[in-house]
Amino acid sequence: MIVIAGVLIGAILGGLTARRRKGNTADIAQFVVVYAIAFGLLGLVATIVLEKIAA
Numbered sequence: 001m002i003v004i005a006g007v008l009i010g011a012i013l014g015g016l017t018a019r020r021r022k023g024n025t026a027d028i029a030q031f032v033v034v035y036a037i038a039f040g041l042l043g044l045v046a047t048i049v050l051e052k053i054a055a
Helices: 002-020 025-054
Strands: none
Touching: 002 025
C-alpha cells in the first residue's frame, strides 16, 4: 500500500515540478516516470522497515 501511494505521489510531484520548470511534454513524462520510480522505491524500503520492526 505504501509503495502504491509513493508511486502516485511521486508521479504527481514529478509532473508538477516539470510543469513549474516549463518543460515540454517529453520533459514532463520523464519527470513523472523518474519521480514515480524514486518514490516507489522509497515506499518499498519503508514497507520492508515497517515489517521488520513490527515482527
